[in-house]
Amino acid sequence: MEKSKETGLEQYHVQKTNKFLRTLIYIGLILWALIDLFPIYWMFTFSLKSNEEVYGMNVMGLPKEWLWSNYQKAMTTGNMPRYFLNSVIVTVVTIVISLVAALMATYAMTRIVWKGRTLMNSFFMLGITIPIHASIVPIFITLSKLHMTNSYWSLIIPYSAFSLAMAILICTGFMNDIPKDLDEAACIDGCGLWKTFMLIIVPLMKPALATISIYTFLQCWNELMFANVFISKEALKTLPVGIQALSGRHTTEWGPIGAALVIATFPTLLAYVFMSKSIQESFIAGAVKG
Amino acid sequence: MKNKTYRNVTVFLFLLPGLILFIGVLIAPIIMSVVYSLYDLRSISTQGMEFIGLGNYQELFTSGSISFWKALGNSLLLAALSVFIQLPLSLGLALMLGKGVKGERAFLSVYFLPVLISTVVIGQLWRKIYNPDYGILNAVLGLFGASNVMPTGGWLGNVSSALWCVFIPTLWQYVGYHMLLMYAGVRSVSPDLREAAKLDGATDAQVDRYIVIPCIKPILRVSVIFAVTGSLKSFDLIYVLTNGGPFHATEVPSTLMINMLFERNRYGMGSTIAVLMIALCFAFAIIISAVFKERDIYGKK
Numbered sequence: 211m212e213k214s215k216e217t218g219l220e221q222y223h224v225q226k227t228n229k230f231l232r233t234l235i236y237i238g239l240i241l242w243a244l245i246d247l248f249p250i251y252w253m254f255t256f257s258l259k260s261n262e263e264v265y266g267m268n269v270m271g272l273p274k275e276w277l278w279s280n281y282q283k284a285m286t287t288g289n290m291p292r293y294f295l296n297s298v299i300v301t302v303v304t305i306v307i308s309l310v311a312a313l314m315a316t317y318a319m320t321r322i323v324w325k326g327r328t329l330m331n332s333f334f335m336l337g338i339t340i341p342i343h344a345s346i347v348p349i350f351i352t353l354s355k356l357h358m359t360n361s362y363w364s365l366i367i368p369y370s371a372f373s374l375a376m377a378i379l380i381c382t383g384f385m386n387d388i389p390k391d392l393d394e395a396a397c398i399d400g401c402g403l404w405k406t407f408m409l410i411i412v413p414l415m416k417p418a419l420a421t422i423s424i425y426t427f428l429q430c431w432n433e434l435m436f437a438n439v440f441i442s443k444e445a446l447k448t449l450p451v452g453i454q455a456l457s458g459r460h461t462t463e464w465g466p467i468g469a470a471l472v473i474a475t476f477p478t479l480l481a482y483v484f485m486s487k488s489i490q491e492s493f494i495a496g497a498v499k500g
Numbered sequence: 501m502k503n504k505t506y507r508n509v510t511v512f513l514f515l516l517p518g519l520i521l522f523i524g525v526l527i528a529p530i531i532m533s534v535v536y537s538l539y540d541l542r543s544i545s546t547q548g549m550e551f552i553g554l555g556n557y558q559e560l561f562t563s564g565s566i567s568f569w570k571a572l573g574n575s576l577l578l579a580a581l582s583v584f585i586q587l588p589l590s591l592g593l594a595l596m597l598g599k600g601v602k603g604e605r606a607f608l609s610v611y612f613l614p615v616l617i618s619t620v621v622i623g624q625l626w627r628k629i630y631n632p633d634y635g636i637l638n639a640v641l642g643l644f645g646a647s648n649v650m651p652t653g654g655w656l657g658n659v660s661s662a663l664w665c666v667f668i669p670t671l672w673q674y675v676g677y678h679m680l681l682m683y684a685g686v687r688s689v690s691p692d693l694r695e696a697a698k699l700d701g702a703t704d705a706q707v708d709r710y711i712v713i714p715c716i717k718p719i720l721r722v723s724v725i726f727a728v729t730g731s732l733k734s735f736d737l738i739y740v741l742t743n744g745g746p747f748h749a750t751e752v753p754s755t756l757m758i759n760m761l762f763e764r765n766r767y768g769m770g771s772t773i774a775v776l777m778i779a780l781c782f783a784f785a786i787i788i789s790a791v792f793k794e795r796d797i798y799g800k801k
Contacts, residue, residue: 231704235596242593243610246676250613252636253625269639311517318514322507334518337526339785341733343754344778345529347536347761347771352529354544371525374518403510432618434736439758450620454740457624464628471621478616486609489616493677494684497722 257281257468264464280465281473288459289444290470293452300365300448301430305423307370312377312422313415317407319378320385321393331382337375338496342368342435350439364440365448369433373426376496380425383495384418385411424485425492431478449474530778533771541768549768556772566760568773571744571751578667578752579731586671587723590678595708597679598686608683611676619673623740626669630655656742662749666741670734678723685716721792728788729781753777 256264257280258273268274284290315334319327349368353359388411396406434450441447447455453474457467482489537556539549560568593611597604614622629636632654641647651658655665689712697707713720735754738744744751744759753773760770 232601235599235601239593239596239601239607242589242675243607245672246610246614249625249629249636249672250617252629253621256628265634269634269636307517307521311521314514314516315518318511322511322514324507324511330515334522337522340526340530341729341778341781343733343735343757343774344533345526346757347767347774348529348532349525350761351536351544351546351767367521368525371521374521378518403507403514407514428616432620434618434620434739435754435758438739439761450618450736453620453624457627464634467624468628471624475617475621478618482609482613482616486612490608490612490680493612493615494681497681497726498719 253468253471256464257472259465259468261463261465277465280469283463283466284469284473287466288456288470289447289452290456290473292445293447293449294473296362296446296452297431297449300362300369301427303362303366304369304373304430305426307366308373308377308426309419309422311370311374312381313412314407315374316378316381316385317411320382321390321406321411322403331378334375334378337372338379342372346435346439349436353440359440360443360446362446365430365433365437368436369426369430373429376425376429376492377422379495380422380492381415381418384415384421388414420485421488421492424481424489425496427481428478428489533774536768536771537775539768541771542765543767552768556769557776560769560772560776566756566769567748567751568753568756570748571753571756574663574750575732575734575752577663578670578734579728581667582670582674582727582731583724586675587678587720587727589671590675590723591682591713591720593675593679594682594686595712597683598689598712599704608680611679613676614673615677615680617673619736620740622669622673623737627656627741630665632657653746657746659746659749662742662746666738666750669737669741673737674727674730678727681719681723682716685719686712689715717792721789724792725785725788728784732777732781732784 252270255271255273258276258278259268259280260275260277263269263273263275319331345368350359353364358364392410392414393406396410401409432450433448434454437448437451438454441451444455453470456470460467538551538553540552540555541549560566597607601607628634632638632650635655637655638647638650641649651661653659656662693711693715694707697711702710732752733754734752735758738750738752738755739758742750744755754777757770757773757777760766760773
């Protein structure tokens with residue numbers, strides 16, 4: 211896009227200011243990139259340092275001695291492995307439930323013709339704007355009455371519900387791209403609606419599943435308010451709540467805390483490295499609709 | 501006819517899992533929140549709870565022990581800071597990136613990175629940055645010879661600095677989010693349009709001001725709405741950094757709500773705060789949309 215603008219058609223003085231401006235632009239962009247990266251860099255480095263280094267000998271530089279034992283400490287002294295496992299369980303089950311529910315609902319709303327299907331779609335889209343605060347008290351009271359607080363389900367069910375709208379939104383986009391002829395061909399071949407769904411549509415939705423999974427993963431992995439309110443048992447805490455507890459207990463030793471922070475962030479970074487584009491696209495899609 | 505019934509039943513079955521989740525966890529609880537906000541509910545047992553009409557609302561607005569106005573003021577201040585500091589910064593970055601610089605994708609990915617990191621991790625990280633004894637902020641200030649500018653009580657412990665210190669990590673985390681939205685908008689502006697303006701002798705700044713920014717107005721509206729409603733709802737970062745303290749200096753409605761629920765067992769009052777927050781979010785979204793529409797009309801004149 212930019213290349214075409216830099217043809218000889220432009221006037222000389224525009225070119226000249228461009229060069230000056232260009233340098234300014236690069237300075238601005240690099241400056242903000244450094245501001246963005248520095249705290250993250252610092253987190254990585256102090257996770258590998260001893261207290262002596264953190265407390266003054268070597269505050270900002272790379273660790274002189276790479277203390278990988280901080281990571282070992284983070285994994286063994288607290289309940290980090292437990293928190294990590296809990297987060298994985300809650301996140302994976304949530305992803306599965308919201309995927310199944312979203313695929314089925316989207317199929318009914320995009321591939322089957324019936325009155326009110328667009329209305330139903332707008333109804334589900336309400337979920338993108340509704341904040342979780344709106345429902346926390348009634349959900350807490352209901353869960354308490356059912357003695358369901360302090361269970362994985364107390365997080366999985368709300369997380370699935372709150373992920374649903376976004377999942378349906380992404381699904382709808384992908385499903386509309388599948389040619390309708392396929393359904394008709396399947397119908398002629400004697401496939402019913404269920405069979406068409408299972409054998410034709412679901413296998414073609416793989417790229418959508420990846421996008422939805424990653425989006426849902428980010429929401430569940432980082433969620434604090436519900437997890438903080440519904441879970442008080444140590445053995446069931448997810449990473450955000452666990453890290454809160456961990457840092458409360460070890461305020462004096464920075465290395466292991468830093469290591470815990472890095473461990474909690476690692477899956478996110480890994481996902482981002484491989485799927486940065488579809489992650490960014492799903493965030494844009496969610497904002498434009500909501 | 502039989503075929504139609506079959507189809508309707510199938511549609512219903514396909515929608516069922518989604519509907520159960522959606523109605524059970526989102527729609528019904530919102531209605532219940534509104535109902536609870538009208539009762540004096542002080543335990544999990546909802547039997548025998550006392551209907552007090554708008555009593556909770558009245559107490560919230562007038563009581564000195566519940567610092568609701570302070571919390572609301574703080575979140576509105578955070579909203580104003582986001583709109584007038586964070587969004588211009590995001591817009592600047594988006595416009596610069598949109599000019600087709602080298603390493604565009606790399607910049608984009610770096611800017612968006614903090615958005616994805618858990619707010620708890622970011623909160624804990626910034627607690628260390630602000631640490632009065634060993635924090636990196638004091639170390640950096642020390643390099644510039646300003647080692648004793650830290651207010652008494654520490655960055656997060658001082659009543660007048662705490663709210664700013666809560667805002668800065670928010671800014672740091674979410675500039676990338678708004679930048680991404682605006683960048684998507686900037687990128688969708690037709691290159692022909694830019695080129696035409698340039699041929700007519702417009703400078704880069706004029707192209708941005710008169711072509712690009714008007715084109716991405718719908719996205720700016722979305723960003724302003726998100727920045728304002730996000731500030732009204734903000735919880736995670738404040739909970740981790742200060743939990744509303746010191747002396748309510750960083751109290752926001754959601755920390756107040758959690759405090760009502762778990763420190764004071766006032767579930768009715770907690771619902772009242774929740775209902776007010778949601779109402780305010782919707783009201784602001786509508787007002788902001790209206791403001792942007794009005795601007796459009798004047799723009800066309």
